[in-house]
Amino acid sequence: SQTIHQWPATLVQPVGSPLSLECTVEGTSNPNLYWYRQAAGRGLQLLFYSVGIGQISSEVPQNLSASRPQDRQFILSSKKLLLSDSGFYLCAWSHTSSFHNEQFFGPGTRLTVL
Amino acid sequence: AQSVSQHNHHVILSEAASLELGCNYSYGGTVNLFWYVQYPGQHLQLLLKYFSGDPLVKGIKGFEAEFIKSKFSFNLRKPSVQWSDTAEYFCAVNAANRDDKIIFGKGTRLHILP
Numbered sequence: 001s002q003t004i005h006q007w008p009a010t011l012v013q014p015v016g017s018p019l020s021l022e023c024t025v026e027g028t029s030n031p032n033l034y035w036y037r038q039a040a041g042r043g044l045q046l047l048f049y050s051v052g053i054g055q056i057s058s059e060v061p062q063n064l065s066a067s068r069p070q071d072r073q074f075i076l077s078s079k080k081l082l083l084s085d086s087g088f089y090l091c092a093w094s095h096t097s098s099f100h101n102e103q104f105f106g107p108g109t110r111l112t113v114l
Numbered sequence: 115a116q117s118v119s120q121h122n123h124h125v126i127l128s129e130a131a132s133l134e135l136g137c138n139y140s141y142g143g144t145v146n147l148f149w150y151v152q153y154p155g156q157h158l159q160l161l162l163k164y165f166s167g168d169p170l171v172k173g174i175k176g177f178e179a180e181f182i183k184s185k186f187s188f189n190l191r192k193p194s195v196q197w198s199d200t201a202e203y204f205c206a207v208n209a210a211n212r213d214d215k216i217i218f219g220k221g222t223r224l225h226i227l228p
Contacts, residue, residue, distance in 0.1 A: 036218075041123060043204060043220035044158075059215070090158065102148075103216065105158040 002027035006091050006106040013113055019064075019078040021109050023091030026072065031093040033074040034103065035066055038088040047089075050074060086113045116141040118207050118219035126225045127195055135190040135222050137179075137205035147188040148206040148216065149179055158204070164188065165210070175199070197228045 003026045013019060025031055035047040046059045048066035056066050063082060067075045074091060089109045094101040121136035139145060149161040162173025169181040179190045188205060205219040 041220060043120075044218040046215055046217075049215060092158075102160045102163065107157055 002093075002104065004091060004093055004104060004106040006089075006109055008109060009107065010110045011112070013081050013111065015083055015113055016080045019076070019081050019085070019111070021076040021089055021091075021111075023074040023076075023106055024072055025074075025093045028072070028093070028095065030071060031095065032101075033068060034092040034094075035074065035076050036090040036092065038090055038108070044090065048076070081113045083113050086111055116145070116207050116209055116217045118205050118217050120203075120205050120219035120222050122222050123220065124223045124225070126227065128227045129197055130194050133190070133192040133195045133199070133224070135203055135205075135224070137188045137190065137219060138186050139188065139205075139207040139217075140186065141207065141209055144210040146208050146210045146216075147179070147181055149173065149177070149188070149190050150204040150206060150218075151201050152204070153198075153201045161190070161203070195224075195226050197226045200224060200226045 005024050007022055033050045036044045037047055038044050047064060048056055048058055050056050050068045053068055053071055064076060064078050089111060091106040092103040094103045117140045119138045147164040150158050151161045152158045161177055162171050162179055164171045164181045170178060172178045177190060177192050179188055181188050202221050202223045204221045206216045208216040
């Protein structure tokens with residue numbers, strides 16, 4: 001069966017520090033991968049998605065970036081965190097290169113920037 | 115571009131009450147529709163989805179949703195809620211023919227009183 005892992009589960013970082021959140025998927029090949037940010041009362045905001053290794057699409061301009069160095073690994077990064085980067089970050093995957101398929105979500109990372 | 119509107123941000127009901135959570139979307143073409151649920155401390159997971167066919171869709175845990183194309187709506191219903199239904203519910207849509215990304219609503223937080 002497929003599983004999705006995210007780490008760390010929680011993170012407290014100072015403003016201006018770098019960020020690296022990791023997401024890995026097991027039990028499937030060539031998944032679509034997604035990074036979302038969930039803020040209270042604002043729903044899920046799609047940040048990045050990837051349909052293959054090295055292929056990243058950005059949905060919102062900001063100081064975050066994403067990379068997909070391996071088929072089942074998706075990394076969310078920042079060189080310098082802002083206070084506004086605080087939030088709950090969710091990674092998700094879907095079976096094929098098709099958006100209408102069900103997305104499976106990871107446990108999330110709660111990031112607090114102080 | 116598609117958008118999703120969930121009418122209620124926070125709903126409080128007593129056990130055994132009937133539930134209807136509103137969801138409207140804006141897009142003129144063919145859509146796929148989803149309801150996701152996030153129980154406290156758990157991953158976001160799919161509750162039900164509509165792609166085509168019968169507009170009345172049945173999901174897990176006794177939930178159902180009806181797609182009314184003329185009203186651009188996909189309301190979620192359950193005849194008799196339980197305390198364990200306390201969760202946050204997200205409606206989502208994507209443009210089927212364009213195979214576009216899924217757009218999520220801002221969520222409705224449902225609290226069931228025992």
